[in-house]
Amino acid sequence: MKKRVISGIIGVMMGVCLLSGCSQKSAEASQSSSETTDEDEAKEGEAVDIKGILNGVTLKVGTSGLFGPFSYYDDDGKTLTGYDLDLIHELQDILGFEIDGGIEAMEYSALTTSVAEGKLDMAAAALCATDERREVMDFSEIYCDSGQQVMVNAEDDKGITGVEDLAGKKIAVEKGTASHTYAAKNLSDTELEVHDAITTAYESLEQGKVDAVIQDGPGCAFYIKTTDGTKLAMVGEEFNQGQAPYAIAFAKDSEYVDEFNAALKILQEDGILDQLYQKWCQ
Amino acid sequence: MEFLKTLLPMLFSGLKLTIAIAVSGILIGIVIGSLCGYALQGKNKLTRAVAEVYIWIIRATPLMVQALYGYFVIPKMLGIDLSSVTVGIMVIALNSGAFISEIVKGALLGIDIGQKEAGKSLGLTKLQIMVQIVIPPAFRSALPSLFNQFIISVKDTALLSIIAVNETTHMAQNYAALSFKAIPTYTVLALFYLAILSVLIVVQRQIERKMR
Numbered sequence: 001m002k003k004r005v006i007s008g009i010i011g012v013m014m015g016v017c018l019l020s021g022c023s024q025k026s027a028e029a030s031q032s033s034s035e036t037t038d039e040d041e042a043k044e045g046e047a048v049d050i051k052g053i054l055n056g057v058t059l060k061v062g063t064s065g066l067f068g069p070f071s072y073y074d075d076d077g078k079t080l081t082g083y084d085l086d087l088i089h090e091l092q093d094i095l096g097f098e099i100d101g102g103i104e105a106m107e108y109s110a111l112t113t114s115v116a117e118g119k120l121d122m123a124a125a126a127l128c129a130t131d132e133r134r135e136v137m138d139f140s141e142i143y144c145d146s147g148q149q150v151m152v153n154a155e156d157d158k159g160i161t162g163v164e165d166l167a168g169k170k171i172a173v174e175k176g177t178a179s180h181t182y183a184a185k186n187l188s189d190t191e192l193e194v195h196d197a198i199t200t201a202y203e204s205l206e207q208g209k210v211d212a213v214i215q216d217g218p219g220c221a222f223y224i225k226t227t228d229g230t231k232l233a234m235v236g237e238e239f240n241q242g243q244a245p246y247a248i249a250f251a252k253d254s255e256y257v258d259e260f261n262a263a264l265k266i267l268q269e270d271g272i273l274d275q276l277y278q279k280w281c282q
Numbered sequence: 283m284e285f286l287k288t289l290l291p292m293l294f295s296g297l298k299l300t301i302a303i304a305v306s307g308i309l310i311g312i313v314i315g316s317l318c319g320y321a322l323q324g325k326n327k328l329t330r331a332v333a334e335v336y337i338w339i340i341r342a343t344p345l346m347v348q349a350l351y352g353y354f355v356i357p358k359m360l361g362i363d364l365s366s367v368t369v370g371i372m373v374i375a376l377n378s379g380a381f382i383s384e385i386v387k388g389a390l391l392g393i394d395i396g397q398k399e400a401g402k403s404l405g406l407t408k409l410q411i412m413v414q415i416v417i418p419p420a421f422r423s424a425l426p427s428l429f430n431q432f433i434i435s436v437k438d439t440a441l442l443s444i445i446a447v448n449e450t451t452h453m454a455q456n457y458a459a460l461s462f463k464a465i466p467t468y469t470v471l472a473l474f475y476l477a478i479l480s481v482l483i484v485v486q487r488q489i490e491r492k493m494r
Contacts, residue, residue: 172446176459184460193446194456200445203354209363 050262054097059256061088062114064125065105069222069280070144070246071125073105080105083218083280084124087143087248090272094263097256112137118251122260129247140248140260143273146281147238148179149217151224154233156208162236166190169211172201178243179214198223206231216244218281289457289467293474296450303367303449304436307374311435312428314379319386333383340380346441348373353445370442370449378435382428389424390416426490433482437475450474 063071063084071084080103088103106114112127114120116136129139152160158169170191173180183192193210195201202223204210213220217238224230248264250257267273318333340348352369364372393416401411440451454471458464 175455180456181460184456194452194459195446196444196455200350200354204446207354207358207363209366 050259050266051094052096053259054095054256056096056098057256058098058100059121060100060104060119062104062106062111062120062123062125063088064108064111066107067126067219068226069218071105083144083276084126086276086279087267087273088124090267090276091260091263094266095259112249115249115251121251121254121256123249125249126246127249128244129249133249137252138250138254138257140250140257141264142245142247143264143267144218144246144277144281145242146217146219146244146246147241148182148214148243149220149234149238150236151202151205151213151215151220151232152211152235153205153208153231155231156211158211160212160235163214163239164236166212170209172204172210172213174198174201174215178216178240182240182243183214202227202232221282222280285461285463285466286470288461289454289470292453292457293450293471296448296453297474297478299367299447300436300439300449303370303374303439303442303447304432306371307439308378308428308432308435310371310375311378311382311431314375315382316386318379318383319390322383322387323390336376337380337383340376345373345377345438346444348376349442349445366442366445366447369445370439370447373442374435374438377438378431381431381434385424385427385431386420389420389427392423393420422493425493426486429482429486429489433479433486436479436482 063080065071065073065080067082069082071080071082073079074081085103088099091097092099104120108125111120111123111125112133115123126144127133127139129142133139148163150160150163150166152158159165160169166187167189168191170193171183171187172193172195173183175194175196177198180194183190193201193204195204198213198215198219201210201213201215205213213232215223217234220232220234224232224234248260250260264273318336321329321333324330343351349369352373353364353366357364397415398411401415406414439447439449442449443452443455446452451471454467458467461467
């Protein structure tokens, strides 16, 4: 009984950590990324050598399948696709590792628990490298960093042209996201409606129940791109950059992080990451 | 304990809405439930069928799904706008109404037939028999169950979090999401409900004792 209670509490705690993952302080993340750039510079000479360095290595790889445009199921409901899937394949091309039994898709809490317990070697699922997660798993360099975006209902003009016009308006956000944190901290003069899922926030805006939605830029673009007959439109520039830095997660003390960072650096330098961003996130 | 300064006012503001929704919901629910409960034990086949279909639909769908449907689908079909609180009250009313129907039906059937016959032999009309002979004892016997349903309704409001109603649980979740203090927040939330509902349970005990 006691065990159950404890594991229940741990479950709740983990769930919240995960849900709120994206709203973590990015200061830490950017700090650690600047630390590791020094290492990277030292390793620049090795960059050429990492080609095929993981030939013959088999890794268990996971993703979420829940978060378009990064990791989601194609129209057939069976094929995993998205930015992260492309990224994994690009990394495979460079490093030469094999994927054990195909990429596994599982929801966020199961995914991060599996990485933390070493049941997966790595996971790419638009995971934010938060402080809590850094305690139980390792992360690569940040490969994608999105800002927040304001969305409005184009048929229901409330005169909102960007984040600066939100005073006195009714705004929907998804609980625990970077947008939620931003709005709670900076938009105290708005009426904030916090939704459990982004889908109900979008639907509320479609029906004019709220005046605007704030969400990660790629998420907004993806919703508009994939929703037939949507009335939603993005207005203004992305803001609050650096709050949702995505990185690949590895089991704690993984021996492969350096190789993956080197490969990510190559993808960055060759402009592949930019291409992926343009392909999926705009 | 510093966090309580922020969390407790949030919980109390949530509690106001929780109680407001539960009380209005149960009051409407008692009206619906009384009508349907009467229909269920009555002889009119049409009203009985209507009541049965209503109870069937409510009992066979989760409250959370009813909330989503009532908030997003029905207003769109009818071209009207309903606030999340309005939908919350409606959902709690329809839900408690369905269960109260059964309570009312049972209470009405529990009145000894001999009493009604006694009324008839005294020359009372059907309405007089209902109002003066059947309803008073039926209401007394149903009251503890009605109050129990109220306690259930108070707890059910937590599910309205799905349509962003700022009730107690929703407020706690918001706080946990922003502060990352999940364990203290949910512990305080649980104790908060425990305290509030304990009061209601004590009240229910008192009612039960008095009705006996």
